[in-house]
Amino acid sequence: MYLLLVTVVIFSSWIYVRWRHVKGFWARRNVPHHPPHPILGGLTFLQRENPEPLWSYLRRRLTVVFTAAKLRALQNLISTKTEQLSMRIRNDISQNKFIDIRSLYADYTTDIIGAAAFGVNGEATLTGESPLRSVTKTFMEYNLHRGLSWSSIFFFPELVDIFRFSLFPKSSTEYFRRIFRTVVKERGGYENSAGENRDLLDALRKLKYEADQKNEEITEDMLIAQAAIFLFGGFDTTAVTLTYLTLELAYNPHVQEKLYIELQEAKERSGGEDLDATTLTEINYMTAVIKETMRIFPSMGWMDRISSVDYRIDENLVIPAGTPVYINAAGIHLDDAYHQNPGKFDPDRFMPKNELSVTPFTYLPFGEGPRSCIGKRFAYNTMRRTVASVVLNYKLIPLPGYNRPEECSIEKRGLFLAPDRPLSIQFVPRS
Structure with missing residues (x-):
């Protein structure tokens, strides 16, 4: 005793x-x-081994998928899906259906990323349903078990193996494995991967084949995880950005009209043809509208890094090596010390003549530096095509009874800064 x-x-x-x-x-x-x-x-319990060699290897090998040349190969896919998106909106209007714009865009982005990551063609853009969309719908649902799983992965990794927590539901993981193996087999397995990398799946096949030749350990689950994370990290973040952007255009008709005029002028210069990725990139106001949306509504409001060395901030503060550091990106975006009148939706602040005055590292929707989001170019490419199609085909008008963008409440149980309720506007077909 x-x-x-x-x-x-x-x-x-x-x-x-x-x-x-x-x-x-x-x-x-x-x-x-x-x-x-x-x-x-x-949060000192986050001081754990950093799997830097594997991350660096995968990052280096997968970056080739997101070059401008590779993205051009996806233009037919994105063009087809934007046409289907416009058709879906038109059909929903004719049937007097309620349009939940976040779900609408999530149907669309699931199809695009599913095809790019897994080589799977889906019809969710037109119908709202597909096997892969059933999986991504579970990603948009939150409960106690999922909250415990995510909290443990990020904050208590030692509990993950004990309680068998995972980032994805078990049913989703099994679906990813099944579809991944099926498509790899259809393309000739890992050995037949010496040709051109058409998409992420081809890059993963080639990565696995070359690793096997060098006796390097790259498991199939590692490959599946890359494709799954690309889907998980891209479909809803893009859908949420498009949701807020659509709302902002509806509530800022002068911005919408200016963007519409510039898109129309660009289309006339191209002889009435659909605007390709290169042309859309040259429409500075389009990019500025997208950037301003992500400034006010960053999908990922924070970033975490681990200090690799002792880092001196000033004479009073040294961040010890191994210390986890959380960066409040959303707070920086709305700090009037860096962005004048930060609550105002003002795309002009990102026009070329003004963007140069933005303080470096105060705009972080995709992170910054060597660990910035690998899918940044893909996301911009998709959003430009989407916004152009929607604005050229529809006039966007607010609906009474729904929150303005700045009044939207955030889903408190989610990983991303997404609205916690359905949002809608009126889509009026242009003549």
Whole structure:
């Protein structure tokens, strides 16, 4: 009994000393801070091994999929889907259906990324349903178990194996495996992968084949994970950005009209043909509208990094190597120290003559530096085509009873900064 009491006292003393040390971490460095949580502390439990070699290898090998030349090969796919998107809106209008714009865009982006990542053709853009869309719909649902899974993956990785937590539902993982193996087999397996990389799947096949030749361990699950993350990280973030962009255009008719005029002029210069990716890239106001939307409504409001070396901020603060650092990107985007009148939707701030005055590293919708989002070019390409199609075909008008963009509440249980309720506008076909 005495030994037990001594053990409890010693352990309690250690906990107290440890807590005092954690609690005073920022105070000792004269950094303004919120008091740390008595259990979570300063997130020091994130100090774990960084799988840098594998990440660097995969990143280097998959970057080739997102070059301008490779993206041009996807133009027919995106063009077909934007036509189907316009047709879907027209059909829903004729049937007097309620249009949940986030779900509409998620149907569309699931088809595009599903084809690019898994080589799977879907009809969700037209119908709202497909096997892959059933999977991505589960990604948009949140519950207690999923919250525990995500919290453990990000904050308590030591619990992941114990409780068999995963980023994706088990049914989704099995679907990914099945469809991935089916398409790889249809394309001739991993050995027949020396040809041109048409999409992400071909790049993954080639990566696996070359790794096997060098006796490097790249498992099939690693490949499937890359395709799944591309889908998970891209379909809803793009859909959410398009949702907010559509709302902003509806509530800012002067912006919508200016964009429409520039798109019309570009179409006239191209002889009435559909605008290709190169032409859309040259419409600066189009890009500015997209960038301004992502400034106010970044899909990922934070980024996390781990300091690889002791990093001195100033004479009072040194971030020790191995310390996890969370960057409040959403807060930086709305800080008037960096963006004048930050609550105003003003695409002109990203026009070429003004964008040069934006302070570096204060605009982070895709991150920045060597770990920036690998799908950035793909996302811009898709959004330009989508916005051009919607604006050229429809006038966007607010619907009474729905929130303005700045009034939208955020889904508190989700990983991304997405609206927590259906949003809609009126699509009026242009003559």
